[in-house]
Amino acid sequence: MADNQPTPQAVLQQLRRELLAQDSDDEYNRTEIVRYGAFVASVIESHDQLPRAMDHARSLIASSANSGQSMASGTVILADEMSMCKGRFTRSWHAPRGGVWGCMVFANTLLPQWRSFISLTAGVACCEAVREICDIPSSVRWVNDVLFEGRKLAGFLVESYTEPVHREEFALVGFGINVNNTAFPAELAGSATSLGRILGRDIDLSLFTTIFLARLAYNFGILYHEEARDLRGDGFSGKQKRHLLLERWLYLSDTLGKRVRYGFDVMNAPQYLAQAIGLDPSGGLILRLADGSMKIEHSGEIRYLE
Amino acid sequence: MSNELDFDELLSRYKTDPFDYVDIFSVHTGRVSFKVGVNQEVASVSGEWLQVPGTALYEINRERNPRIVNAQVNGIVAQINTEFEGQFVEAGVKLMTIKHPLKKKEIIENILKDVLSLFPAPESAKYFFAMDIQSRIDKKGARAVTIESGEEILTMSLMKRDTPVYYKGERGVIHSIYFKPGVSVRQGEPLVGVCAPEMLPLIQKIITRVKAEWDAEH
Numbered sequence: 001m002a003d004n005q006p007t008p009q010a011v012l013q014q015l016r017r018e019l020l021a022q023d024s025d026d027e028y029n030r031t032e033i034v035r036y037g038a039f040v041a042s043v044i045e046s047h048d049q050l051p052r053a054m055d056h057a058r059s060l061i062a063s064s065a066n067s068g069q070s071m072a073s074g075t076v077i078l079a080d081e082m083s084m085c086k087g088r089f090t091r092s093w094h095a096p097r098g099g100v101w102g103c104m105v106f107a108n109t110l111l112p113q114w115r116s117f118i119s120l121t122a123g124v125a126c127c128e129a130v131r132e133i134c135d136i137p138s139s140v141r142w143v144n145d146v147l148f149e150g151r152k153l154a155g156f157l158v159e160s161y162t163e164p165v166h167r168e169e170f171a172l173v174g175f176g177i178n179v180n181n182t183a184f185p186a187e188l189a190g191s192a193t194s195l196g197r198i199l200g201r202d203i204d205l206s207l208f209t210t211i212f213l214a215r216l217a218y219n220f221g222i223l224y225h226e227e228a229r230d231l232r233g234d235g236f237s238g239k240q241k242r243h244l245l246l247e248r249w250l251y252l253s254d255t256l257g258k259r260v261r262y263g264f265d266v267m268n269a270p271q272y273l274a275q276a277i278g279l280d281p282s283g284g285l286i287l288r289l290a291d292g293s294m295k296i297e298h299s300g301e302i303r304y305l306e
Numbered sequence: 307m308s309n310e311l312d313f314d315e316l317l318s319r320y321k322t323d324p325f326d327y328v329d330i331f332s333v334h335t336g337r338v339s340f341k342v343g344v345n346q347e348v349a350s351v352s353g354e355w356l357q358v359p360g361t362a363l364y365e366i367n368r369e370r371n372p373r374i375v376n377a378q379v380n381g382i383v384a385q386i387n388t389e390f391e392g393q394f395v396e397a398g399v400k401l402m403t404i405k406h407p408l409k410k411k412e413i414i415e416n417i418l419k420d421v422l423s424l425f426p427a428p429e430s431a432k433y434f435f436a437m438d439i440q441s442r443i444d445k446k447g448a449r450a451v452t453i454e455s456g457e458e459i460l461t462m463s464l465m466k467r468d469t470p471v472y473y474k475g476e477r478g479v480i481h482s483i484y485f486k487p488g489v490s491v492r493q494g495e496p497l498v499g500v501c502a503p504e505m506l507p508l509i510q511k512i513i514t515r516v517k518a519e520w521d522a523e524h
Contacts (some may be wrong), residue, residue: 116465160469264488
């Protein structure tokens with residue numbers, strides 16, 4: 001039986017807490033956001049072990065499609081341990097017991113211009129959950145790595161999948177969060193950390209996952225809420241009409257102002273050094289190079305130099 | 307794809323007029339203000355990381371959000387639709403034409419684009435080959451790798467969202483690769499050029515002929 005066993009009811013209960021936080025100064029409608037986001041974690045599968053959650057999700061989506069059905073959007077697949085995890089490119093990802101490993105199946109119904117925000121959503125949700133439960137100043141590094149004191153606590157990767165029968169497009173939101181796992185392989189020892197290491201104690205894995213999924217639900221709700229406002233011509237609901245998700249990302253991130261190394265695959269093929277100076281309206285990172293010229297990057301990754 | 311090419315006609319066209327005429331359109335609705343004049347030389351994007359923007363061609367202002375549009379190719383401004391100066395235009399309106407001098411390599415690529423099936427980028431993003439295709443290219447070279455319609459050949463990467471890209475087109479070998487890993491490709495620009503294996507000798511003939519004739523006369 002799996003150790004990490006959050007339930008859809010518990011996630012929904014956490015999500016509803018957002019309604020109590022309504023502030024009269026907020027220009028946005030939390031009830032609408034909660035309704036929009038409530039599909040997240042409406043189904044949760046907890047496994048003791050899986051080779052890779054994304055592969056499992058693909059096979060579930062395909063078998064649903066083959067039987068004439070569509071897989072429930074928001075289904076979350078969790079595994080206490082994964083044996084064939086991978087990060088970006090061909091990087092390995094260490095996923096032993098104690099962490100939150102899995103993915104969420106999202107039937108991609110967002111307009112194309114908002115699909116890039118899916119990745120940002122995962123990082124924001126995790127950082128908010130870490131701050132809420134552990135009360136530590138975690139931060140987001142563009143695009144969506146969650147760090148504490150420069151070390152990586154969590155990483156997220158979104159992979160699209162088009163099922164073979166009806167060609168319905170899904171986004172698989174993969175997550176790996178170091179919670180109670182405290183031992184790392186030598187190649188990650190200097191760059192990774194876990195909540196267990198930081199706090200010096202274990203935390204309730206199911207409770208953490210419940211809160212993370214509730215934050216994920218709320219932030220997905222924001223995507224739909226802001227899309228609807230944009231379509232109505234109302235403008236976004238953040239300060240100075242900024243997209244609310246970008247506002248939350250900026251609040252949590254320590255990227256802006258940092259000197260960074262940029263690369264599409266920054267570990268194996270770093271490209272240039274620059275200073276991160278802003279985020280464009282589509283989530284792209286605005287970088288100033290040494291010669292004063294600017295570039296906006298919409299993919300790739302950064303590492304901090306200081 | 308065509309097996310019949312009139313080399314003499316093609317080469318003579320490029321010899322008499324070795325230029326591309328690149329039309330520049332409004333990128334969205336808005337009020338236009340031109341930043342260049344006719345016969346002005348314009349530079350394309352440059353720098354090791356393509357970080358230096360090209361010459362500013364025009365500004366378009368929509369709802370008090372001004373945007374400068376820069377040249378993506380070098381050349382001379384051949385013509386400007388000056389009647390749009392200060393006017394509100396729809397997206398996609400032709401504003402000017404840049405006369406871009408072609409290099410030998412570009413002429414070869416242009417001719418090849420007539421004989422290859424081009425597979426365009428579905429979105430503006432960065433691309434890399436799917437792992438299976440990359441490993442086949444590494445082992446045998448791209449021109450020995452045959453791809454078929456429906457096959458996953460590339461991964462499109464945008465904001466840490468990786469989307470498999472499935473090839474649509476005639477079965478063939480990957481002759482030309484138009485993207486570099488880590489460099490953004492604009493939507494609609496070709497990613498790969500594909501041809502039937504039996505076309506390879508013809509394509510090689512084109513390359514050899516253009517190189518020989520161009521080198522002899524330039």
